[in-house]
Amino acid sequence: MSDLTLPQLLALDPEALHTLPSGWGAVAGVLSEGATDYGHVARQVPQAWSDGPAASAANGKLLLLGEDLQAAHTAARVLSMALEDYAHGMTSLRRRALEVIYDAEDSGYGIDQTTGTITPPEAPTGPGARRPVIPVRSLLESFAAIITEARALDDTTARKITTVTPDEHGVLQRPPGTALLDRASVAAQRGRDPKAVNDWWRSLTPEQRGYAIAAYPELVGWLDGVPADARDQANRINLRTQHDLLVAERDALAAKLDRLNNLGRPLTPDERNELQRDNTTGRLAELNRKIGGLEAIGDRLDKPQPGQPPAYLLGVSPDGSGRAIVAVGNPDAAGNIATYVAGTFTYLDSEHIHDGLDRSDKMASDAAFLAPDTPTSVIMWFGYDAPQSIAPEAMQDGWADHAAGDLRRFEDGLRATHDGPRAHQTIIGHSYGTTAVGHAATSGYLNADDIVFVASPGVGADHASDLHFGDGGDPSAHVWATTAAHDVIGAAEGPGQILHDIGRAMGAPTSTDDVNNQHLINGRNPANPTFGGRIFTSAPGTGSGSDVHNAYWHDGSPARDNLGRIIVGKYGEVR
Template sequence: MDIKSLYDANINNITIAKNAFDALAKAFGQHVDAWQHEVADRLSASNWTGPTAGTAHGRIAELGGELQAAKQELSFVSRALANAAEQFALAQSHLINALDDAKKAKLNVAPDGRITWDNEPSSPNFAGSGAERTAIAISNRITAALTEAAHADQEISTRLSHLATNASNGTGLNAATVAQDLAAENARENIPAAGTDPNNVKQWWNGLTEDQRQKFIDAHPDRIGNLDGIPATDRDRANRITLQQAKQDLQVQLDHLGPEPPAKIAGMSGAVSNPAHDDWERRKILLEEQIKGVNAIDKRLTTKVDQNNPPTYLLGFDTKGLGHAIVAVNNPDTADNVSTYVPGTGARLGEIGGDIDRSDRMVASANAANKKAGDPRTTSSITWVGYDAPQSIVPQATKDTYARNASESLHSFESGLRTTHQGAPSNNTILAHSYGTTTVGYALRDKGLPVDNVVLIASPGVGVEHARDLGVDPSHVFAAKGDIDKIDMAFPMTADKLASNGGNNLGSWYGLIQNPDHHLIHGRDPMVPDFGARTIPTSPDTDHSDYWNDNTYSLTAMGEIITGKWNR
């Protein structure tokens, strides 16, 4: 597929052909109905009997089935042409938009896709100092559009060739063949909805051919990539397509944002803030942040795999709201130990780079624990920014709404990990930080999570009073809090809990209470003995974001827990 072919393509001709096949199928159907009524039904109602009559009745019934099969096969041609028209039109629009943007940017696109521009500042056609960056982005968009069209071309050719073969050799008159073709057509169009039980998704995916799976990935990468129950390698293939599309789309939106409006406008009593400027600035910051997150993911995905840089898999991605992403270090479908890390307040697409780094560190810590024990088993650590996390401590992180809203999606994801895992069940850990522990606690309490271990780092409360209420063996629930972490200042907002805290503190100060209780804003502090969790040691001077620092007790402990090596 080249630029001229796609640009000049008359998509309307495909629609005309589709309409012609619709008319043909309708006319053929009418003839089939007339034949059934005038021939088959009349013969069936006759009193003709005997050996010859039996043979005739049998052949007439067989012929009726063949005619119905042929009618169905004609409808498949129509569906194939309709899909082709849609896919070609979308690819063509992407190409035209890219070429229009190139023209606006004073870039010249050659028929072979090469882009040139005028570098002379005094020239009226000067493309500006950022021409190279713009040219690279537009070149990527053109390539993506041509690839999109090539996939559509291959798909329509394969489908029509198959149907033509059926027609020429007579297999299209066979009911079994038509049933297979119908199943393939329905499977091509009926992707399970988001939230479908991962077991059902896996069954659907396993029922497809490899060619059908690839077509779904090419045509609907956003839906396939975010569907729990589809293997990690396939989700990764789909999400990498979506990531590159988003990278281009975000840059286009930023480039088309327009000049900055004035910050102030005249009001009745003087200059006032300009709402247009506030909206422009908000959109600019969001786009720049999301581009930053996309680049961080892209950089990690394309890092050369070696001993210090395990392979990564993109298991989820979108730019809705502040954006979401799920990134796995090592393949969770084949790893012996699988850990899901849920970050807290401030988690979003734009900040995911630091969270991925924490997953890398946890894998390294797990590998060190295994090496020390002479254990060859492998570990995958997943960064799960699959929910809308609070973005401020006050007031957002004081609310449990964000945790409640995440329970369903976290449960689905963890269930999907169990569904797609290969071989013996893995040892699964859910590990969370700050408000992320509240999110995990609510999901464990309200939905249940199929995990073996729970690790709560710097928690403001997890919605329960006791570790046993999380639905996991309390001996596999762990908690950590640094000596200078101020998370225990996240006081509860009810009078009874505040009074309880005050009484316990006073009792402790005067030596009257040995194990003072303490409640935080989202429940009992997991660090107090009455909660029932096993406490993780932390290094001196550990603050709220220091738990993953190199050579810290907490990072070492995480690796030991994830691999089942904790024995303290």
């Protein structure tokens, strides 16, 4: 048990505290690179030497050494995370203690910070003399509460460190009755109901949670039902690891291309075939795009602009076209949560990451202005492989079908990890992102209070009542849509609408309902009155192509103003 005292807490150097986790983080990074390099080399040995008892013994030793390297990396990562929590916690507690001391001194107390001695204020003299004094009991209770928290943090940190470090005899100690998690038990949580995942996570000890984050960040970071701060810790590790792997691959490919381009002779047919087979130049371009996207995420996490809330990384992967989920503000502590789902051409590159984060930051800022007393979190959800072409990919529903289950599970996870009263959850789809949202709400229950379709090419539903979300009331009151008059998306007519238009042009009889039931390429237009939702105003737009289609979040945009009102639930002010 910790016996930390008030003078010891006050004597802590915050700057020195914060250097400790970065040092162990650097050690973990070096060990991670070493383990990766070792793995590449060790896998080659059995290919060259596999027969006989000596080969078997050597390969067994190589395997054990690899496990030792990975264990050392995990231990260093756990230490870094434990010390980071300790540094932030103790710095905050020290600040609170100093605030109590300053208030007490203003009331006439004398407090010796080196010994903790408290000298009561002098008794007031003279007729009617009064002096505001903090009661001694209140002062002592404040200090006692702070020291109790500090000692608990001290003990927790000590247990985390003890779990992954050997004693003086070189024996790894573990707390009685606990065991560190194996990979299989963490992997088993994938795809489970987020409420069950949250129950599992809460059942773990702090040491087990810290170990899981450090040892299996690529698993923990994608578990819906794990709290945002834990997913953020895991995914920051993933971000660094994935960035380093992509940079290493890029540099190796660039060196290979440079070597072949500087041979001083024409390439042989085999060398040309090698370049074509490996698609070296194409892969280099892809790697550079994704490295730029990962670095853009890192900049928002580590270098927020003045006034920007902290960002939480809830998912990241370079696979496919790349995936990234970034929350502006902590959704677990927010009263209003909005999830922004992007559409066609979304890719893990700097351009799309910057655009997505810029829109999320703007919506978070607008919501904070409209509801300053209620925290808001806006989430950039690039959690699916989006179409990378208008034709044929954006004309297909398969991309939305693949996104639907992941989006539903993510929203369920937000409910499962949220602290305090039930939050108001809004999902905002843009362009093909509306198709993904629509398919999520037609193929299952989507855990949202409001659904917003911006510039939609169709959502896979004929009417707002086909969407399954909310509390079971009238869904049309909470389905919102807008499309600018000059947005090119309005020209994305589906086959049914095209035939209908041809029939009208040839003089076939039509009704007002026929004309209004406009079909777009992915279904009924939700910004048409017959869809049954609530249509809100957006600027008609000027220009052509993507200019109008991407202008909904520009400064001064009425659509952006309306999005903020919907996010905070000020429905009466939506225009």
